Amino acid sequence: MRERKWVQEILLYSIVFLLTLPIFILLIWSFTKTWPWPDLIPKDVGLRGWRYIIDPHTKILKILCFSFFLSLAVTFVTLLVSLPAAKAIGQHNFKGKKAIQIFILSPIIVPPLAVAMGIHVKFIQMGLADTFWGILLVHLIPCIPYAVRILTNVYEALGTRMEQQARILGANRLQTQFHVMLPLLAPGLVSAGSLVFIISFSQYFLTYLVGGGKIITLSMVLFPFIESGDRAIASALSLIFIAITLIFFLLINKILRTHLNTQDYFYL
């Protein structure tokens, strides 16, 4: 019995080790100047990768800010669109609800490649290709399903009782939404928002196709470096990428935890 526990423990830690190891190698690479074959540790440590990022000629910091802003905008619009949809699905029963639900969730399964290539010509005709708004719109495609799904769950858990109570106590529609529903929805909004941000932030193909090379985001800067194989720069860029998404991921975790603690109190 004890021996079996021992085996299990080794198995567990080795799987987790194998899952995290590549990220540590990435970390080492980003601080590497030269690392010739067949050394197991880098020969020269340097900040070449990081210097490239800070260098104003490469405009990486500017692009980083732009990507960040774009993803924030996508997140905001997604939540704005998803809220009413989620409310309708979560709180009301109507004819054809199942069909609409499947229809909204379908972009998760149908590959974005097909959607993007199909919509590209229409975008060019409408003058949306190569513009900020075009990118914003096309990013909504993979984002909305996830947001609607999470927010639907929240609305389902909330029910209509709180809203009704507020109305009975004399609040008008606006007051109900702002002072009662918004605080109740906040944790759900944050977790949906973080997920949407991550999806939008790591989107490569949609940006590439619809942006036509004129709109550049961080994942587009990264792509050619992975292709051409400048490891130091690619690693440093990747680390920034991971760091930003990690921050958002931790944010979800933290807020979900407080969310769970207050759940018993709010969701009767």
Next chain:
Amino acid sequence: MALAQSLGYFPVVGLRNITLFYYREVLRDSSFLTALAFSLYTSFVSSLFSVGIGVLLSYLLIQKNNSEKLVSIFYKLPIIVPHTVAVLLMLNIFFDSGILARLFYHLDLIQDSSQFSKLVFDKRGFGIIITYIWKEVPFITMVVYTVMSKINSKLADAAANLGANRRQIFIHVLLPLLLPTISSAFIIIFAFSFGAFEVPYLIGPTFPKALPVMAYINYIHPDMTNRPYTMVILMCITFICILLTMLYTKLFNLILQYDR
């Protein structure tokens, strides 16, 4: 839009006849069939391994009874890493000059980097498969772990009381209960890896190409009348994915039954 174009209706470049010609053409093309087979094969193998390792990992985590906070954070790391970066990570390890090749050199297994057998950009799609496995194991683990932690204690204890050993509990009690979850997770990752373009483009072999890569290469072809071919390929991808979605919703209802 894509459907119309795949049928040959593409007024922008003067194609107006609705026809199944392109479908016949593409479906008869041998390079399309190899690409289809290659895509199905890499997606299937990677999803299968991901599910296997993911279920094992979540089982091991359950056995540890949540005592490891750090482990549960660490194993989720690959989820937030974008696929493009995941490719870079795998290149760092499995490339001719990657860590693994260096390790082999120091163990005197090989004398030169060219002797290291091709693991990425290879015809068997090892690079694509390993990248997807790395990305998807944590996802499977997270999903399965959540469901497993709901059902674990009572039923497993009851089975143990009735004299079942650990393996029997796992195979006869836990696995049947988890099956709907596992299969729906399998379908999600299968559909994703089947339709995604980045990974096979970056780490896959030049031949055989994965289906999405083939669609992309046709898409950027300067001759616009080539476009319907792309759309046919895309429609095939979409069709397979929709088929999977239908399966998925069926399974989803099954899960809901178990939940009640």
